[in-house]
Amino acid sequence: MLKIDHLTKHYSDTVAVDDLSFEVKPGVVTGFLGPNGSGKSTTMRIILGLDHPTKGRATINGKDYADLKAPLREVGALLDAKAVHPGRTARNHLRALAASNQIRASRVDEVLEFAGIQSVANKKVGGFSLGMSQRLGIAAALLGDPQVLLFDEPVNGLDPEGIRWIREFFRSLANEGRTVFVSSHLMSEMAVSADQIIVIGRGKFITQGSVDDLTATANGTVFVRASDIPRLRSTLESLHGVVNDINDKGLSVAGLTSDAIGRAAFDAGIAVLELTPQRASLETVFMDLTADSVEYGGSTLEPTHDE
Amino acid sequence: MTSKPVTLLSVTKSEWIKFRSVRSTIMGVVVTFVLTLGLGALITVAIRSHWNVADPGTKLTFDAVSTSLGGTLFAQFAVGVIGTLFITSEYSSGSIRTTLAAVPNRTQLALSKIIVLAVSMLVVCEVVCIATFLMGQAIYSGVVPTVSLGSGVVLRSVLLAGVYLTLLAILGFSLGLILRQSAACISVFTSLLLIVPIIIFLLPQSWQDSYSKYEPSALGRAMMSTSPPRLMFGAWTAALLLVVYVVAALAVGMTLLARRDA
Numbered sequence: 282m283l284k285i286d287h288l289t290k291h292y293s294d295t296v297a298v299d300d301l302s303f304e305v306k307p308g309v310v311t312g313f314l315g316p317n318g319s320g321k322s323t324t325m326r327i328i329l330g331l332d333h334p335t336k337g338r339a340t341i342n343g344k345d346y347a348d349l350k351a352p353l354r355e356v357g358a359l360l361d362a363k364a365v366h367p368g369r370t371a372r373n374h375l376r377a378l379a380a381s382n383q384i385r386a387s388r389v390d391e392v393l394e395f396a397g398i399q400s401v402a403n404k405k406v407g408g409f410s411l412g413m414s415q416r417l418g419i420a421a422a423l424l425g426d427p428q429v430l431l432f433d434e435p436v437n438g439l440d441p442e443g444i445r446w447i448r449e450f451f452r453s454l455a456n457e458g459r460t461v462f463v464s465s466h467l468m469s470e471m472a473v474s475a476d477q478i479i480v481i482g483r484g485k486f487i488t489q490g491s492v493d494d495l496t497a498t499a500n501g502t503v504f505v506r507a508s509d510i511p512r513l514r515s516t517l518e519s520l521h522g523v524v525n526d527i528n529d530k531g532l533s534v535a536g537l538t539s540d541a542i543g544r545a546a547f548d549a550g551i552a553v554l555e556l557t558p559q560r561a562s563l564e565t566v567f568m569d570l571t572a573d574s575v576e577y578g579g580s581t582l583e584p585t586h587d588e
Numbered sequence: 589m590t591s592k593p594v595t596l597l598s599v600t601k602s603e604w605i606k607f608r609s610v611r612s613t614i615m616g617v618v619v620t621f622v623l624t625l626g627l628g629a630l631i632t633v634a635i636r637s638h639w640n641v642a643d644p645g646t647k648l649t650f651d652a653v654s655t656s657l658g659g660t661l662f663a664q665f666a667v668g669v670i671g672t673l674f675i676t677s678e679y680s681s682g683s684i685r686t687t688l689a690a691v692p693n694r695t696q697l698a699l700s701k702i703i704v705l706a707v708s709m710l711v712v713c714e715v716v717c718i719a720t721f722l723m724g725q726a727i728y729s730g731v732v733p734t735v736s737l738g739s740g741v742v743l744r745s746v747l748l749a750g751v752y753l754t755l756l757a758i759l760g761f762s763l764g765l766i767l768r769q770s771a772a773c774i775s776v777f778t779s780l781l782l783i784v785p786i787i788i789f790l791l792p793q794s795w796q797d798s799y800s801k802y803e804p805s806a807l808g809r810a811m812m813s814t815s816p817p818r819l820m821f822g823a824w825t826a827a828l829l830l831v832v833y834v835v836a837a838l839a840v841g842m843t844l845l846a847r848r849d850a
Contacts, residue, residue, distance in 0.1 A: 329689045346692055352594070360686075364686055365682075377609070382594055
């Protein structure tokens with residue numbers, strides 16, 4: 282299990298991680314979601330003991346990373362797939378890593394085969410595509426057969442077949458009871474690959490929960506079609522619903538549940554023809570949650586009016 | 589599962605695989621051989637062909653060991669680059685993060701790299717220095733007075749030439765720990781060996797006489813000379829002083845490695 286406890290990291294004048302606390306449990310895929318620059322990579326680097334926290338701790342099964350006797354046997358990580366010496370072959374890269382943690386040499390061929398890169402094992406890594414590098418990174422993460430796995434933006438650069446492969450891979454790791462922690466800035470990706478999601482923005486914890494939890498808490502709207510739209514509109518507005526016309530066909534209602542709308546229409550003697558809750562997508566939820574914490578947000582350009 | 593821990597020995601094995609599995613190391617060793625042997629051949633052939641017209645003073649102070657090993661003054665840049673790249677390539681490629689995730693104890697990592705670098709460079713540099721010395725004496729023989737490794741002082745000078753090159757490789761590594769960028773390290777390394785002597789040369793004569801013996805390259809010349817040249821340290825004192833320089837640079841580099849974010 283992975284525990285982040287009041288973690289804070291300052292770089293000269295910026296706060297990358299701000300009093301962040303959460304736990305990542307085994308047996309499920311946990312997504313780590315936040316806009317670019319929100320502190321995901323910094324948090325992962327601190328977990329691996331690469332960056333020193335300003336305050337707080339990150340522990341693996343209760344221990345600091347630096348205190349792990351053979352770290353590759355406990356934690357497998359893929360931070361940056363291209364961070365391999367370009368002049369070394371894939372096999373030598375893995376052999377050196379295995380030797381450092383006293384992992385048997387035959388394990389190198391096993392992980393190369395699992396990752397599907399055995400045919401290029403004796404080629405220099407500098408010539409690898411990003412997808413092949415990602416697979417090499419996954420092979421390295423699996424070398425020590427660790428119980429905790431961290432992946433920073435793993436689907437970047439993968440083709441659709443690779444993305445499907447990696448999703449199934451995360452799922453199978455979690456099903457084996459391992460702790461799987463995957464960062465991404467793509468909510469659509471997390472919606473399909475993660476069970477639990479932790480959302481951060483500007484280094485701060487925003488929310489945590491299952492995909493269903495997160496979408497359920499969002500303010501969804503209800504679409505309603507009825508026999509007498511103007512009267513239904515005034516009825517719902519008297520109940521403090523926020524009502525918008527949709528192409529004269531029906532109403533979009535916010536602030537009232539579908540149950541309340543149905544009862545109000547019945548009481549007013551209006552026939553309801555359609556009543557559909559509009560579920561907020563995880564994407565919408567994410568945008569709402571992190572709207573205030575996007576470091577490099579674009580805005581809409583106003584058209585120029587030339588005289 | 590029986591979990592074997594990360595040890596100094598296991599990290600040293602890992603670093604040995606890394607050291608010899610990149611082309612820059614192999615090329616560096618080849619360049620070291622070519623420069624030391626090639627320039628050694630040029631210098632000794634030139635001395636042999638001019639020996640009969642050389643003045644008696646030159647003949648009197650002639651050192652058959654240090655002249656035959658003159659190529660080391662160029663090979664020192666090749667070994668410095670080998671040492672530098674052993675650590676800076678980890679930073680330029682980003683693989684330092686993978687390395688430190690596997691070996692969180694940074695002192696252990698640095699010590700392992702130093703062991704690999706020191707042992708392998710000592711073997712390479714002693715082989716190249718002995719070979720160059722023997723080649724030089726063969727070229728001298730018959731015309732220029734030669735010496736043999738049977739003499740203690742000759743053996744010491746030849747072996748210390750290899751030690752000098754090994755220490756410079758470790759100095760290059762220390763600069764790599766401190767600066768983390770290949771280009772910056774190689775500039776500083778070259779400046780230390782070439783520019784500092786020029787600056788000292790521009791100082792008043794009395795300062796030159798007092799300080800030029802402290803330059804790393806002057807220490808090298810003292811280490812590989814059979815008798816101490818004028819105004820220089822003795823061979824062992826020079827060797828000790830160079831060790832002090834290297835250990836000081838390593839101490840700074842290892843402290844920074846431990847403290848900085850990777």
